[in-house]
Amino acid sequence: MLHQIRAHVFVSGKVQGVGYRYATVDTATHLGINGWVRNLSDRRVEAVFEGRQEVVEEMIRWCHQGPPDSVVKDVLIEYEEPEHLQGFQVRR
Numbered sequence: 001m002l003h004q005i006r007a008h009v010f011v012s013g014k015v016q017g018v019g020y021r022y023a024t025v026d027t028a029t030h031l032g033i034n035g036w037v038r039n040l041s042d043r044r045v046e047a048v049f050e051g052r053q054e055v056v057e058e059m060i061r062w063c064h065q066g067p068p069d070s071v072v073k074d075v076l077i078e079y080e081e082p083e084h085l086q087g088f089q090v091r092r
Contacts, residue, residue, distance in 0.1 A: 005053045006035075006082040011045040011063055013073035020045050021090050023067035028088040031055050038091040050082050 011020070016039050024037045024047055033055055037047040047063070049056045066072050 003053060004050055004082045004084070005056050006048065006050045006080045007056050007060060008078040008080050009047045009049065009060065009063055010040075010076040011047070011066070011072060011074070012043070012076075014069075014071035015045045015066060016043055018069035019067050020070050024063075025088055025090060027062050028059060031059055033059055034085040034088055036085070036089050036091045048085070050085050 021037045021039065024045070028035060028037075028049065031051070033049050033051040035048040035050050037045060040046050049059045051059075060075065060077060063075050064072055
C-alpha cells in the first residue's frame with residue numbers, strides 16, 4: 001500500500017457562507033482523498049485530508065484558493081497519524 005499521510009487543516013478568512021465546505025467535498029472526492037470538513041464557531045473551516053502525500057499536498061494548495069467567492073487569509077496545517085478514514089463528508 002502506498003504511504004498515506006493525514007493533514008489537519010484550519011482555514012481562516014471569508015470561508016463560511018461561500019460554499020467552501022461543499023467545494024472541498026467536490027475537490028477531495030475528485031482527487032480520491034478521504035476525510036471530512038466542517039465549519040467552526042470562530043468562522044474558520046476545519047478539515048482532515050488523508051491520502052497519498054502528493055494528492056494531499058494538492059488539496060492543501062487548493063485550500064489556499066478555495067471556491068470563487070471565498071477569501072482565504074490563512075491555512076494552518078498539522079500533520080498527524082492517519083486514521084484510515086473512508087470517503088469524504090461534511091461534519092456538523
